[in-house]
Amino acid sequence: MFKLSATLSGHHDDIKGVANLSDDSIVTVSRDKTGGVWERQGTVNFSLEKMLISHNGYVNSVSVLEIHNNSYIVTGGSDKIIYVWDSMDCSEPIYSLIGHEENVCVLAALKNGGIVSGSWDKTAKVWIDYQCVYTLKGHSSAIWAVSQLEDGTILTGSADRTICQWNGEKLIKTYKGHEDCVRALVPLSENKFASASNDGSIRIWDTQGNCLSNLYGHDSFIYALGVLPSNELVSSSEDRTIKIWKNNENIQTIILPATSIWCLSILKNGDIVCGTSNNNAYIFTRDQARLADIDTLNSFNEANAKFSESKKIKDKLDTERLPGPERLLQPGTKDQQIIMVRQGVEVEAHQWDANSSSWLKVGVVTDAVGQERKQLFEGKEYDYVFSVDLEDGLPNKKLPYNSSENPYNAAQNFINRNEISQTYLDQIASFIIQNTGGAQLGQGNKDLDPFTGQNKYIPGTEASSNYENPINKKNESSTLTHQGFSFPKNYVLMVSANTSAIINKFSEFNNQVGEEFKGLELANGETQCIKDLSTFLAKKDNEITDHINPKLDILVNTLKSWPEKYRFPLLDLLRLLVARNMSEETLINHIQQGESLYNFISDITKLPDALKPNMKNDQQLQVRITMGVRMLANMISHKPGRNQVVxxxxxxxxxxxEMANGSMNKSMALAVSTFLLNFAIMVYRAKNLLDESPIYPTDFGVNQCCDTLLSISKKLIENEIELCEKSNFKSSNELNSDALIRLVSIFGVLLLTDKERTRIFIKNEGMVDILNKLPKIDPSSQLSNACGLALSLAI
Structure with a gap:
């Protein structure tokens, strides 16, 4: 029987795809917009060594290419782009494959070194030498599954319930039989393959078009299939399980502490890797030498025991006839047997473990009402699909919604699709919010703070903020909104981070500093102080107190003494620390120390040079500058920090x-836009006496500050538009929407601060045209609503 081998924890959202470079190297991709490469450490443990960061949306698919003994990782996602990565250096993609018009939800490697991709745009594309050689058109709904048979023909499975077989771009056969969306395909032999569907069945086909057998056992959508070296079939489902099939019989069921088992991959050694909706990937093995240690196994069993699911999932469960806890005193009839027992008002699920001759609790069935299953609308996957009764006598209309969406955007799409009066917008959005809990700005943008091995540390995009400062509990809401959007009046913090990754990089650099510059490395006690700061930061409610001060001394002194190229993990820690509410004395003693803040963040002074064409490849300098600007943005959020910034x-x-005349990567652009927005908010709050002891930037003059902020913001917006237009809106240089929302918000905040001055600038400097143009280039609701609100205030 398969048993747990390892748990891979590090992603911040669902893992939608897994692949393997080898038995010791696994690739995962996630809804947190990142991919990760995990390397085996010892017999069973894996560590996240590299990260793949370029996608601007969910990363939903991954495959591995083997070409001339080199391995390449291929990823696709909701940003419609396919990226190809050199597995030896994942700092940035080496190819961008542009062509799909919607989410790239599946990828597969071809025997000739090519790639086949499937998309919600109803097409599959075949790429050879990273060029699209043909597009497979014929399905009427999204393509969820692709695979290649032994004879070189390609299979595609679709939400239209059919499977198509292609020779080149010619459709040669259509397989019909599934009653719902086809989600997975896998070859079994030279003339057989298996398919899986949302109808809960697995079908075995021959290539003549005959369905040889149907396998039933899953209770919900089946998402993935794989074949073991022993020729046994493996499937994963929305019912919490992985099932192993032999001779068309289910011989083992593995229960996991997650509703959705999105994906799986089979290692050459026979182990199974799967990705789940609880943000973790799991490895299962039959090899006793690779079984998980007792702590990992206990954590897994505990998570399973605490997992709750609704009775709606077990709709055929007759709770009145279930046995009581006395049933657990009797042994199981076979390994992995699952039974339900009544424990008071609850129903518990237990699984028999033959090795320990005991029942393991694997879940609780509750009366909770919730969204347990992903739902489909027009072949696409949503968290919710509501039925809306618009008019008596007419069929209900379907309202799809994902929890990462803005409710107003979903409502507007529903209005457009069904030609409903615009007056219903607020009513429909309110319905969504009431029935789902709503969505806040940036809720769907959960990003990791990235790091890589191989002496690289690449700045990633900062998670979008809800425009709410958790330190400053005053939350004065705006009286002016546009379709639910209002300009922020609280400071925006940049505090997304993976502190363990930062500490790992710091430790690596400490060793390198010791080798290159004897005496500059930190001793064990000092390195522990830096690690203690990381532990302190992991507890979100901690405030900086006297016991932290000595550790801050070590951090700042190290930051000043170390060579610049080794400073950025320390800068990263410092930008997180200054987001906490520091006292004036703490800031002056530990950061300023007699010199200006401007000089302290020495890399900021090099920012214009860093953006020159010949400096674009100086990634380390750009990383340090990005960290420094993030630190400045965070410092404005409290009085001592504002004093130093002013x-x-x-x-x-x-x-x-000066910097506005150069080009920046997206991480730097987001950091700069956040700092400028916080600077504008500082001026606004000072004028309206919203901050204790309000501070004005008197050395520069308030009016000149406003003019400068407006000029910089306009130039940065123009830069983003220019990049997008040059790429014809089809490359990774598309608009940086998160940064643009903040830049447009600067105009809004300054309109609320000095309306006449800002209105004159908007009218005289061509901003009316720009604010009208942005929503046409990028119709995302937040950006459109920000532009609409700014125009309504300015005109």
Whole structure:
């Protein structure tokens, strides 16, 4: 029987795809917009060594290419782009494959070194030498599954319930039989293959078109299939399980602490890797030498025991006839047997473990009402699909919604699709919010703070904020909104981070510093102080107190003494620390120490040079600058930090004005836009006495600050538009929407601060045309609503 071997924890959202470079190297991709490469450490443990960061949306598919003894990782996602990565250096993609018009939900490697991709746009594309050689058109709904048979022909499975077989771009056969969306395909032999569907069945076909057998056993959608070296079939489902099939019989059921088992991959050694909706990947093995240690196994069993699911999932369960806890005193009839027992008002699921001759609790069936199953609308997957009764006598209309969406955007799409009066917008959005809990700005943008091995540390996109400062509990809501959007009046913090990754990189650099510069490395006690700061930061409610001060001393002194190229993990820790509510004395003693903040963040002074064409490849410098700007953005959120920023405001704004003439990567652009927005909010809050002891940037002049902020923001917006237009809207240089929302918000905040001055700028400097143009280039609701609100205030 398969048993747990390892748990891979590190992603911040569902793992939608898994693949393997080898038995010791696994690739995962996630809804947190990232991919990860996990390397085996010892017999069973894996560590996240590299991250794949370029996608601007969910990463939903992954495959591995083997070409001339080199391995390449291929990823696709909701941003419609396919990226190809060199597995030896994952700092950035080596190819971008552009062509799909919607989510790329499945990828497969071809025997000739090519790639086949499937998309919600109802097409599959075949790519040879990273060029699209033909597009497979014929399905009437989204393509969820692709595979290649032994004879080189390609299979595609679709939400239209059919499977198509292609020779080149010619459709040669259509297989019909499934009653719902086809989600997975896998070859079994030279003339056989298996398919799986949302109808809960697995079908075995021959290539003549005959369905040889139907396998039933799953209770819900089946998402993935794989074949073991022993020729046994493996399937994963929305019912919490992986099932092993032999001779068309289910010989083992593995229960996991997650509703959706999205994906699986089979290692050459016979182990199974799967990705789940609880953000973890799991490895299962039959090899006793690779079984999980007792702590990992106990954690897994405990998570299973605590897992709750609704009675709606077990709709055929007759609770009145279930046995009581006395049933657990009797042994199981076979290994992995599952039974339900009544424990008071609850129903518990237990699984028999033959090795220990005991029942393991694997879940609780509750009366909870919720969204347990993913649902489909027009072949696409949504968290919710509501039936809306618009008019008596007419069929109900379907309202699809994903929890990462803005409710107003979903409502507007529903209005457009069904030609409903615009007056219903607020009513429909309110319905969504009431029935789902709603969605906040940036809820769907959960990003990791990335790191890689191989002496690289690549800045990733910062998670979008809800525009709410958790330190400053005052939350004055705006009285002016546009379709639910209002300009922020609280400071925006950049605090998304993977502190364990930062500490790993710090430890690596400490060793390198010791080798290159004897005496600059930290001793064990000092490195422990840096690690203690990381532990402190992991507890979100901690405030900086006296016991932290000595550790801060070590951090700041190290930051000043170490060579610049080794500083960025320390800068990363510092930008997280300054987001906490520091006292004036703490900031002055540990950060300023007699010199200006501007000089302390020495890399900021190099920002204009870093953006020159010949400096674009100096990634380390750009990383340090990005960290420094994030730190500045966080410092404005409390009074001592604002004091320090104000003292250097003239030089800082002058540098950012120069910087506006260069081009930045998306991480830096987001950091800069956040700092400028917080600067504008500082001026607004000072004018309206919303901050204790309000501070104005008097050395530069308030009016000049406003003019400078407006000029910089306009130039940065123009830069983003220019990049997008040059790429014809079809490359990774598409609009950086998160940064643009913040840049447009600067105009909104300054309209609320000095309306006449800002209105004159908007009208005289061509901003009316720009604010009208942005929603046409990028119709995302938040950006469109920000532009609409700014125009309504300005005109």
């Amino acid at each position: 003292l250097s405001s003239k030089k800082l704004l002058e540098v950012f004005m």
